[in-house]
Amino acid sequence: MDISHSPTPSTNEDEAVRSTNNDAAFSRHSAVAAGYLQDQFIKHFVRNSPPKRPPLINRGTYCRLTGVKSILKQFIEKTPQFKETQIVSLGAGYDTTYFVLKSEFGLSATRYFEIDFPEITSTKAMTISRKRPLKSALLQTPNRTLAAPSTADSIKINNSGLDLSSPDYYLISGDLRHFESQIAPKLLENGFKTSVPTLFLSECVLIYLDSEHSNAILDWVTANMKPSGCFAFLTYEQINPSDSFGQMMIQNLRNRGIELKGLVGCPTLESQKQRYVSRGWDHAEVLDLDQYHQKYVSHEEKARLTKVEMLDEWEEFTLLAQHYCFTFAYSAQNPEFREIISDIHF
Numbered sequence: 001m002d003i004s005h006s007p008t009p010s011t012n013e014d015e016a017v018r019s020t021n022n023d024a025a026f027s028r029h030s031a032v033a034a035g036y037l038q039d040q041f042i043k044h045f046v047r048n049s050p051p052k053r054p055p056l057i058n059r060g061t062y063c064r065l066t067g068v069k070s071i072l073k074q075f076i077e078k079t080p081q082f083k084e085t086q087i088v089s090l091g092a093g094y095d096t097t098y099f100v101l102k103s104e105f106g107l108s109a110t111r112y113f114e115i116d117f118p119e120i121t122s123t124k125a126m127t128i129s130r131k132r133p134l135k136s137a138l139l140q141t142p143n144r145t146l147a148a149p150s151t152a153d154s155i156k157i158n159n160s161g162l163d164l165s166s167p168d169y170y171l172i173s174g175d176l177r178h179f180e181s182q183i184a185p186k187l188l189e190n191g192f193k194t195s196v197p198t199l200f201l202s203e204c205v206l207i208y209l210d211s212e213h214s215n216a217i218l219d220w221v222t223a224n225m226k227p228s229g230c231f232a233f234l235t236y237e238q239i240n241p242s243d244s245f246g247q248m249m250i251q252n253l254r255n256r257g258i259e260l261k262g263l264v265g266c267p268t269l270e271s272q273k274q275r276y277v278s279r280g281w282d283h284a285e286v287l288d289l290d291q292y293h294q295k296y297v298s299h300e301e302k303a304r305l306t307k308v309e310m311l312d313e314w315e316e317f318t319l320l321a322q323h324y325c326f327t328f329a330y331s332a333q334n335p336e337f338r339e340i341i342s343d344i345h346f
């Protein structure tokens with residue numbers, strides 16, 4: 001159920017929430033510039049000399065980005081028997097994951113949708129249309145299923161510069177608080193199909209929405225994707241508001257006019273999981289960033305990271321990392337999809 005059909009007027013608080021997109025892009029750029037990760041595209045989305053983050057933050061960004069990429073990569077690689085798949089990034093900001101995946105894996109049968117406020121999508125659309133490496137990535141290798149001519153003409157800037165579409169990438173402007181009335185129709189207009197295996201991604205986004213709005217998104221997904229029996233959701237969010245670190249995290253953002261509204265309904269790992277279990281999804285797993293770092297970053301990779309940048313503040317890292325978590329959930333009534341998705345792990 002949608003909350004309201006009237007557009008929400010943009011407020012100072014919305015502006016403050018949008019500013020977190022720059023934080024995310026700067027963090028990504030910092031980790032890439034230091035050598036934690038490779039991403040030849042992020043430099044196009046940051047201006048001048050973006051701030052360098054301390055090693056502790058870079059290590060956290062590394063975990064966040066490799067965790068997300070690992071799930072997306074497996075989703076793409078393990079689904080070749082499906083003619084089409086879809087990835088939908090809610091609150092994508094200047095995330096470059098599409099470009100990285102496209103350049104590394106070709107995304108031969110995946111449509112990639114990104115949604116954000118118009119203030120963000122218009123800038124992203126303009127940057128993509130002006131920067132040759134981004135444009136070339138978009139047009140690289142014809143998509144085997146979504147056959148369309150791969151020429152510059154196949155990149156279209158729509159809706160007075162707010163949206164962009166190409167053979168397999170769609171940038172859609174809108175307010176996630178009006179998912180049913182605003183976002184879903186635009187997704188469908190751009191070729192989104194409720195019958196196709198789909199992975200929804202939300203990285204540090206639902207946390208800025210009231211639970212009624214994030215619940216409305218999950219309810220829409222559950223109700224509309226259910227007949228297909230093949231959909232999944234990956235989130236990365238802040239958790240644990242009650243201890244002193246959590247209180248400091250909340251206060252720091254509050255000082256900038258930003259409320260972590262999602263923490264009210266989803267403060268813990270268990271409550272993150274319950275979001276999906278309570279809606280009858282088949283599986284939900286959660287892990288905090290500290291667990292991810294311990295379990296899924298190999299010894300060899302940790303040794304490499306130490307050479308990239310020495311990290312001395314391990315206590316601080318653990319504390320920070322225990323306040324962020326991944327949730328990966330799926331609904332897989334389709335047996336073919338169930339076999340694949342149940343084999344995807346961090």
Ligand SMILES: C[S@@+](CC[C@H](N)C(=O)[O-])C[C@H]1O[C@@H](n2cnc3c(N)ncnc32)[C@H](O)[C@@H]1O
Binds near residue numbers: 020115117208
């Ligand atoms: C912290 S940034 C994360 C960006 C991106 N997911 C990443 O990880 O790089 C949060 C993003 O969510 C977007 N966002 C938050 N609330 C939104 C809403 N109601 N509608 C559309 N976008 C929203 C912001 O504009 C911002 O780009």
